[in-house]
Amino acid sequence: MAASGFGKRSAPDQAPRTRDDFAHLPAREAAIAAHIDRLPDGAAVDIKTLAKEIPAYGQQAVQTALNNLSDAGHLRRIRETGSEGRTQWVTRSYFSRTARDDAWWEAFLSDGDDASAPAPAPAPARSVAYEALVRLGRTEPRLSLSAAECSALEGLAHEWLRRGIAPDDLVRTLAAGLPGVVHHPGAFTRTRLTEKMPPEAPSASAPPPSRRRVMECTGCGVPGRPEALPGGLCRGCRGDGPGLEPTGPAGVDVRAYVSELRALARTSR
Known part of the structure; x- marks a missing residue:
């Protein structure tokens, strides 16, 4: 298992598991995807751990496969603040056996819902x-x-x-x-x-901060806006260019995002 708060998270609203979930993928990617799918939430899914658990593939092969799974819509690395108003940032690997397009992942990122949170009780449930x-x-x-x-x-x-x-x-x-x-x-x-009705509880001085999320490149971990990470990968990891260097408006956005993260990290110490 990963350190508390890190590791695998299951994306919401996945289709039921079947034997053909990853039939559209190459054999290596299908095998690694099936392995991750079977792991419980909170399990470590970093490159070194997966390479130890799947002896058929070394670390480089696992990294390439994870990049391909990200590009296919099964995987995203997301950095987010912890629950209960804490400002600590943790990196989680959200996995979906149902392939999702970039628009779905962007909506998930904006929504702020935690897939590990318990599902709401059904309407007939007693309070x-x-x-x-x-x-x-x-x-x-x-x-x-x-x-x-x-x-x-x-x-x-x-x-x-x-x-x-x-x-x-x-x-x-x-x-x-x-x-x-x-x-x-x-x-x-x-x-x-x-x-005997008790008095009203004193109101909190300020509401707890809401959860915040930012996507990371699956390959190198650099943070960026979803539009700068098509398929969950930066240009460098996709082989399309030098990565997320500031080049025009998109680069300025990414640089501002990184500055914001660093400021938050300093205030949370």
């Missing part, structure tokens, strides 16, 4: 607030609620959670100091949810 009310009745039988009562009280319970109360604390507070007999559990619970 945390609803589950806490169900657990209340199991913890304290005198407050057993029907499904209709849980649904009716879900909004009040959600407001407790929004104000920073953990589900376990919500259950304990509602179940504490009960009378010997509770004749109407639903009405009793509504009263407690209303009268």
